[in-house]
Structures are given as C-alpha cells and as structure tokens.
Amino acid sequence: MTLTMLRSHWALAALLSLPLAALAREPGPPNPLRGDARVLPQGAAAFEKHCAQCHGHESSQTPEGPDLRRLDTFCRKLQEPGLQDHCLKDVDTYYWRSVLEGKVRAGLRHMPAWQDVLPDDEIWAIKTYIESRRPATAPPR
Amino acid sequence: MNARDLAGWAVAAATAWLAPVAQAADAANTTPQVTVINGCHLWPYAQCPGADLRHANLKGKDLRGANFTGAQMARADLRFANLAGATLDGADLSGARGYALNAPGASFKGAKLIGADFEQARMFRANFTEADLTAASLEAAKMAFVWFIGARLNNANLQETKFNAANLQNAHLDGALLRYTIFPDAFMEGCAGCPKDW
Numbered sequence: 262m263t264l265t266m267l268r269s270h271w272a273l274a275a276l277l278s279l280p281l282a283a284l285a286r287e288p289g290p291p292n293p294l295r296g297d298a299r300v301l302p303q304g305a306a307a308f309e310k311h312c313a314q315c316h317g318h319e320s321s322q323t324p325e326g327p328d329l330r331r332l333d334t335f336c337r338k339l340q341e342p343g344l345q346d347h348c349l350k351d352v353d354t355y356y357w358r359s360v361l362e363g364k365v366r367a368g369l370r371h372m373p374a375w376q377d378v379l380p381d382d383e384i385w386a387i388k389t390y391i392e393s394r395r396p397a398t399a400p401p402r
Numbered sequence: 403m404n405a406r407d408l409a410g411w412a413v414a415a416a417t418a419w420l421a422p423v424a425q426a427a428d429a430a431n432t433t434p435q436v437t438v439i440n441g442c443h444l445w446p447y448a449q450c451p452g453a454d455l456r457h458a459n460l461k462g463k464d465l466r467g468a469n470f471t472g473a474q475m476a477r478a479d480l481r482f483a484n485l486a487g488a489t490l491d492g493a494d495l496s497g498a499r500g501y502a503l504n505a506p507g508a509s510f511k512g513a514k515l516i517g518a519d520f521e522q523a524r525m526f527r528a529n530f531t532e533a534d535l536t537a538a539s540l541e542a543a544k545m546a547f548v549w550f551i552g553a554r555l556n557n558a559n560l561q562e563t564k565f566n567a568a569n570l571q572n573a574h575l576d577g578a579l580l581r582y583t584i585f586p587d588a589f590m591e592g593c594a595g596c597p598k599d600w
Contacts, residue, residue: 332447334446335434335445335446335464336445338432338433338434339433339434339436340433344436344443347443348443348445350449351443351445351447351448351449352446352447354447354449354469355447355449355467355469366507366527366529367507367527367528367529367547367548367549367569368549368569369527369547
C-alpha cells in the first residue's frame, strides 16, 4: 500500500467517524439566513402560501393573526450589537417554537403546527422575508 | 407686558401642543433601557426558563411572549405588566403582585400562585390547568374562556371575578369568596365549591 493510499484511507476513516449532527447545520435559532437576500423570493413565496391568509398580505390592514413585522420592534431599538443579537435570538426562539408547535390557547387552536410540514430553511427564509419588510416606522398595533 | 412679550407668549401658547408629540416621537426612537436580573434579559419574548426572579421589580414591563417556564418568581412585582401569550408553566409565583396584569393567552399550567394578587387582571384564554391559586386574589379579574381544569382556588378572593365561559372542570373552590362572582356559560363539572345555580 502506497503512502498516498494510506493517506486517503485515513481521511475517509476520519470523515466517517464524524457524527452526522456535526455535518448538518444546526437548524434552530438564531436565524441562520438573516440578511441573506438570496432567500427572499423563497421566503416571499412561502409566506404568501402558508402565512399571509392569517398574518396579512402586504396591503392588508386588518390581519386576523399578529403582524409579524412587529416581532423584533424592541430589538431594533437597541444600539449595542451584542445586546441586539441576544434580543433577536430570543425573538427567533419564540418564532421557531411558535412555527413548529403552532398556537393552542385554552383548547382552541389558533395556528397549526408546521413541524414536519415546512423544512427548516423555508421557516427561516420566511423570517428573513418578514424582516425585509420592516416599515420605516413601527407598524400600528 | 409689552407687545413683543405678548407676541412671544402667544407663539409659545400656540405651539405648546406640539411638545408632547415631539416627546412621543423621541420616546419611540430612543434606545430602551434593558433590565437584566440574574442573567435574564427582560424584554418582549425573553427566553428565561428557570430564571431566579424572586422579588424582582417587573412593574409595567412588556414581557409578551416570554418564556418563564419553571422560573422562580415568588413575590415578584408584575403590576401593570404585559405577559400576553407568555409561558409560565411550573413557575413559582407565590405572593406575586399582579394588579391590572395583562396576560391574555398566557400559560400557567402547574404553576404555584399561592397568595398571589391578580386583582383587576385581564387574562382571556389563559390556562391555569392544575395550578395552585390557594388564597390568591382574582378580585374583579376578567377570566373569560380561561381554563382552570383541576386548579386549586381554595380560600381565594374571587369577588367580582368574571368567569365567562371559563372551564372549571374538577377545580377546587372550597372556602373561596364568591361575592358578586359571575359564571355565565362556565363549565363546572366535578368542581368542588362552585355555585350550583348557574
């Protein structure tokens, strides 16, 4: 066996010994696609298909569900980058759990659970799209 | 007062109404103060499960959507705070003060609220399933569509509490003060101490 063959065998063995989780991107918060303009078309299409009916189209003034552009209103006011990142991560965690588990309040389901329905990348693309639609001033409550 | 003073006074009076508008705009754009207690950053959607917030001053804080699962919040001051949609499952809120607390859709499943004061609170569609509200005060609180399944409300002050369409299945109300309490469309199967004439 040549030295080159030994090296390639060693590299293959090392690669196979890696846990699968280490190869896959961590799917949870914070939003790994934040600010990535390339996912905006995907996020816009997914929002329109799955969310807009309740959370409102661009033109809707009276959506049935909350206006998701308001989720990070508080965080956007923070000047210190580290503090803002922490704040946004908390909002992302709330968003992530809400999307995966849906919303049930006192026995009434207000929002379906999207776990195993929407892929992780699509969930974050929607969030990125929502963040791209921030109005210059906070939207009305 | 000469004419110039009079004119100045008139201009000041005419533009005085602008000051509150300008202040409100400034308030909307200024960096907010962030309160941090024992590592928990207290802002909307805060993620603080298990946090130690005993005796914390949370008066008037906007904590909508926050996660305080299993948090220690005994004797915390939550007066006029906003906990809309927050999760406080298994939290200890014994002796907490929550006058006029706003907590629609909040979840208090299995929480300990012994002696807590939620007078005048608004808690539509909140969930107190299996929570312990022994000797708590819900005086004049609005509890429409709230779930109290298996909850303990023994010796609680429920004067003028509005239980419209509330679910009190298997709840315990023995010893509770029920003066002017209303239960329209409430579900009370298996409830101990609930009135029988609603």
